[in-house]
Amino acid sequence: MKLLRDTSLIFNRQMQFLLRNPVWILVGVFQPVMYLLLFAPLLKPALQVRTDAEAYEIFVPGLLVLLAIFGGLFQGFGLIAELRAGVIERSRVTPISRLALLLGRSLRDVVSLIAQAVIITLLALAFDLRVFLGNLLLAYLMLALISLMTSAVSYGVALAVKSEDALAPLMNTVAQPVLLLSGILLPLTYAPGWLQGVADWNPFSWAVNGTRALFRGDLGAPAVWQGLVIMAVLAVLAVAWAGRGFAKSVR
Amino acid sequence: MIETRGLRKSFTSRQGRDKKTVEAVRGVDLDVAEGEIFGFLGPNGAGKTTTLRMLATLIEPDDGTATIAGADLRADPGEVRRRIGYVAQGGSTWDDSTAREELVLEARLYGVSKAEAQRQAVRVLEGFQLSEYADRKCKTYSGGQRRRVDIALGIIHEPKVVFLDEPTTGLDPQSRAHMWDEIRRLRAEGMTVFITTHYLDEADALCDRISIMDNGEIVASGTPADLKREISGDVVRVGLPVDAVTAAAEALKNYKLETYEDNVRLYVEDGAVSIPQILRALDAADVPLGTIELHRPSLDDVFLTKTGRSLRES
Ligand SMILES: Nc1ncnc2c1ncn2[C@@H]1O[C@H](COP(=O)(O)OP(=O)(O)OP(=O)(O)O)[C@@H](O)[C@H]1O
Ligand SMILES: [Mg+2]
Numbered sequence: 359m360k361l362l363r364d365t366s367l368i369f370n371r372q373m374q375f376l377l378r379n380p381v382w383i384l385v386g387v388f389q390p391v392m393y394l395l396l397f398a399p400l401l402k403p404a405l406q407v408r409t410d411a412e413a414y415e416i417f418v419p420g421l422l423v424l425l426a427i428f429g430g431l432f433q434g435f436g437l438i439a440e441l442r443a444g445v446i447e448r449s450r451v452t453p454i455s456r457l458a459l460l461l462g463r464s465l466r467d468v469v470s471l472i473a474q475a476v477i478i479t480l481l482a483l484a485f486d487l488r489v490f491l492g493n494l495l496l497a498y499l500m501l502a503l504i505s506l507m508t509s510a511v512s513y514g515v516a517l518a519v520k521s522e523d524a525l526a527p528l529m530n531t532v533a534q535p536v537l538l539l540s541g542i543l544l545p546l547t548y549a550p551g552w553l554q555g556v557a558d559w560n561p562f563s564w565a566v567n568g569t570r571a572l573f574r575g576d577l578g579a580p581a582v583w584q585g586l587v588i589m590a591v592l593a594v595l596a597v598a599w600a601g602r603g604f605a606k607s608v609r
Numbered sequence: 610m611i612e613t614r615g616l617r618k619s620f621t622s623r624q625g626r627d628k629k630t631v632e633a634v635r636g637v638d639l640d641v642a643e644g645e646i647f648g649f650l651g652p653n654g655a656g657k658t659t660t661l662r663m664l665a666t667l668i669e670p671d672d673g674t675a676t677i678a679g680a681d682l683r684a685d686p687g688e689v690r691r692r693i694g695y696v697a698q699g700g701s702t703w704d705d706s707t708a709r710e711e712l713v714l715e716a717r718l719y720g721v722s723k724a725e726a727q728r729q730a731v732r733v734l735e736g737f738q739l740s741e742y743a744d745r746k747c748k749t750y751s752g753g754q755r756r757r758v759d760i761a762l763g764i765i766h767e768p769k770v771v772f773l774d775e776p777t778t779g780l781d782p783q784s785r786a787h788m789w790d791e792i793r794r795l796r797a798e799g800m801t802v803f804i805t806t807h808y809l810d811e812a813d814a815l816c817d818r819i820s821i822m823d824n825g826e827i828v829a830s831g832t833p834a835d836l837k838r839e840i841s842g843d844v845v846r847v848g849l850p851v852d853a854v855t856a857a858a859e860a861l862k863n864y865k866l867e868t869y870e871d872n873v874r875l876y877v878e879d880g881a882v883s884i885p886q887i888l889r890a891l892d893a894a895d896v897p898l899g900t901i902e903l904h905r906p907s908l909d910d911v912f913l914t915k916t917g918r919s920l921r922e923s
Contacts, residue, residue, distance in 0.1 A: 364718070367714065367717055367718065371706075371710075371714055374710075375705060375706070378705070379705075440703070443700075443701065443702070443703055443704065444697050444699050444700055444701035444702075445701060445702075445703050447667060447697055447701060448695075448697065448701035448715075448762065449718065450666075450667060451665050451666065451667060451690055451693070451694075451695040452690060452715070452718040452719060453687055453690045453691050453718070453719065453720070454718045
């Protein structure tokens, strides 16, 4: 109960700041739209599909997962600014739940990611993408789990390194291989066997496969529940780890 | 109200390849009574902030015990948090929110309803004369206004004990005097106030009792008046042209003395008797004399006798 109340206090404050400065939504949507307009048309021949709709079915889920991963991983920067301003230390001397300090922030990140995802999906509908509402909601759940996990990881790392200069290269080092080895932008169907083998060890490639299945309308595909379970477990682990960071000394 | 025994904390930091250990606090015993303004006086790096952060549950002591407002620091940090307020040395406001927003949130973190939090915010905003700026963003405040918001945040839940880490550093003399009044008002409301400072006059004028800290240890404790009385005798301050200081020190080498840029200070049993002798010694050595003053020891003299250094210089 207390956790819920504390989390909503932090969440509301963070949302307030977010809404006060709505530029983020323009910035957050502009780039993906560029991808939709300029990159996706190249895909039809590359993916050897017949229609635009089919190309978008493959490309849009990948793009959304990409946004969830990157959006989350770079949230730590905001936290470092808060550390520096003394806001986190001030919270830590109050009786607030330590986990709420994390969850309130991570949920804000989840909400802003989902808002971004909704806008992009709506635009993709204009390009003849078709997806069942139920499947779409499950796909959003997947995205929410991904961004919960990546933002928690980013906060945990930010609390450990306490400086932007260390956080940026660290997050880039994590993000690049994750991105390349997940088939996010292009499916790995035509990749050589060894590359597919490596990708199997990348949890995000399971998430992408699951999300693609959902956009395809293939709710029964094992990739769907496998992706959801893997992301849920990782999200819980990430939250538990980063939550401990807020409980420990930070400065 | 606060009792500590043997509090210790050391930090290990990496510098390239070798590890360096700093013993920031080495066994601190404190007894702070209810309703007093207690001061922690010490130079940069003495360990004041580290001690405060331990007492505020922000870092765990390596060793030692503490009871704060009846709650045990080690066994029940959660209860300690409910009973204290803490204002960090570096402040704690967020540029883009307003004083009122910060205060309402802070009050709510202690569990009160939104309506009650808003009432409390109005009350402290008035108390700290911040009502006029309450709805402006924190980044637009002056240093003094911002510091008052920090302190308002620390006391909005009416804690029994409030820790203020250097509440007046960086303020102009007028704002400092104003802040002293605010702090006295907290005491009048029944709070126990624990401040740190490296201003001698602040420790002297504002604090009921002080502990002098140096190098992680407490070197003296008591009321400012008692501490000064402990140093028997008087201080004679001889003002000199800058280039005559060395010659004067040489001429007066039989006295216990400290040299400064444009003066020397002598610690003597009885100033009235010593002054004629001092004048004669300077005359004999042909040292041009500027001014001569006699005064009772200050807290700086206390610091000097305990540590061998002057607080003004360290
Ligand atoms: N997190 C930390 N890691 C490493 N060393 C630290 C840390 N915090 C404090 N120290 C060291 O501990 C010593 C005491 O620091 P502290 O901040 O307690 O001093 P202070 O008395 O508050 O000084 P000031 O008047 O400058 O605020 C210093 O040598 C400082 O460098
Ligand atoms: Mg300090």
